[in-house]
Amino acid sequence: MGIVADRTLVALPGRRWHVIRAFGALMGRQDAYDCDVSGVARSFILNSLACLLLLLSSTTTHAAGFALSCIYIGHPPGLELLGPRKQCARQIDGQVEIAPDMFKRLTYGKYRLGQIMVLNDHAAWRYVKKTGQMLAVITFDNGADYFSEGLTRGIIGGKIAYFDADFRQVLGPFDDGTPFRNGRAAVCLGCDRATSGNDGPRAGRWGFIDRTGKQVIPIDRTPEQIASMPWPDETPRCGDFLGRYGMKPGHLEFTGCEEGKDAQLRALIAHYRVKGADAASVETLLRRDTGMNALRYLCCGWQVVPGKDAATGDGTLPIEADSKVSMGSGETVVHDRKSWPQIPWFTVNVVVDIETP
Structure with a gap:
């Protein structure tokens, strides 16, 4: 048995030895070299050395190309x-x-x-x-x-x-x-x-x-x-907030927006939904773009929960007004992520406060 970087080299009766990507991978190579070596062990050793010298020399040339x-x-x-x-x-x-x-x-x-x-x-x-x-x-x-x-x-x-x-x-x-x-x-x-x-x-x-x-x-x-001039900040107005700020995943559907209450304060609330089969990709993008925590199954459904020593697990929009981005499944018995496609819809809510305490 010989030593190779990413594949075990085995001698089989009546077969030729194949050194594949022998040391290229160790030297950061992306391409492959095949060296066929035949014969008894002594010939194999000599020819293997010749093959490895070829690999090392070509690797050096390859690296030198990145000047x-x-x-x-x-x-x-x-x-x-x-x-x-x-x-x-x-x-x-x-x-x-x-x-x-x-x-x-x-x-x-x-x-x-x-x-x-x-x-x-x-x-x-x-x-x-x-x-x-x-x-x-x-x-x-x-x-x-x-x-x-x-x-x-x-x-x-x-x-x-x-x-x-x-x-x-x-x-x-x-x-x-x-x-x-x-x-x-x-x-x-x-x-x-x-x-x-x-x-x-x-x-x-x-x-x-x-x-x-x-x-x-x-x-x-x-x-x-x-x-x-003062910076012409955008006055919050009801609508597709995620789309407005370039943060809306492709499978997420905007379903409407209305004025409501957030902790007794006036707020604009935008609603979205996504099919269970696409919920994982939407969750990934919202975590990346808004800082939202991952969903967890608690009691009766999937929801965003706070991390350690955090008051909330919600994401935020890149605006000065207080905002929250959350996601959930509603009540469901599906408690395994791999089974999310069985859940008809997940919802996403974006809350933007238009009133301060």
Whole structure:
């Protein structure tokens, strides 16, 4: 029996030896090499050594192809800025590719995205999926631009556009823009090239937009005028809150909204439902986007429960008004998650207070 990285190598009478991915996996290889070695044990040893030398030499060549260095956000608990790390990436036909061994070094945060900056001529922070897909974003606070109300500011040809966590372009491009806050963002036309979110407003025409791209305040103001204005916060109004803030999962159906009471305070309450077969995926996205706790079966149904030392397990919306996002099944005898498809409907409620104590 020989030693291999990811498969036991066994000699069978009348068969040839196969060394498959022998040491490539140990060296971070993604491709495979097959080395056929025949004969008695002595010939096997000699030929195996020759085969391993071939693997090691090709692995070295492969690693050398990633000539660029990177800095990146490393593993918890520190979430530290690490690097520069050599042989981290390469650029082919203008496209950046990350070395395979880097994916296990990255910290994957709230949206399951890593953060890395490749130190090439166009150094920019990038969000990285485990699939290898990347999105170049502006630098903010010495790292990748934060997601604000589910959107980050990506770079397109020197301009910025707003992207969601799936790297879909939602709004833009603009010459510059701020993060979204309470459903509004300040954007600029005619500004200098945007590469960093750490600087003040650039010269150009500024205004405010909402999540649909509608100009709440026309884009015709100077930076000084914009800076002196109060932020045009969105006044809560009844409707599809999750859809309004880009946080509505695909299988979730909005069924209505009305004014009601939340702990004796006036509140707007939006209602949603999802089939039991799709409830787990909706729960996952609401936990990611709103901070809602996982559902647990208590007494007679599935509901959100507080975590340890927490007053509530509900999620929240990215707005200044007090809000709650909760999910439940109603009364049911189904107490196993795997049997959720047997439950006809789960409900989701979003409560936004319009009155303060």
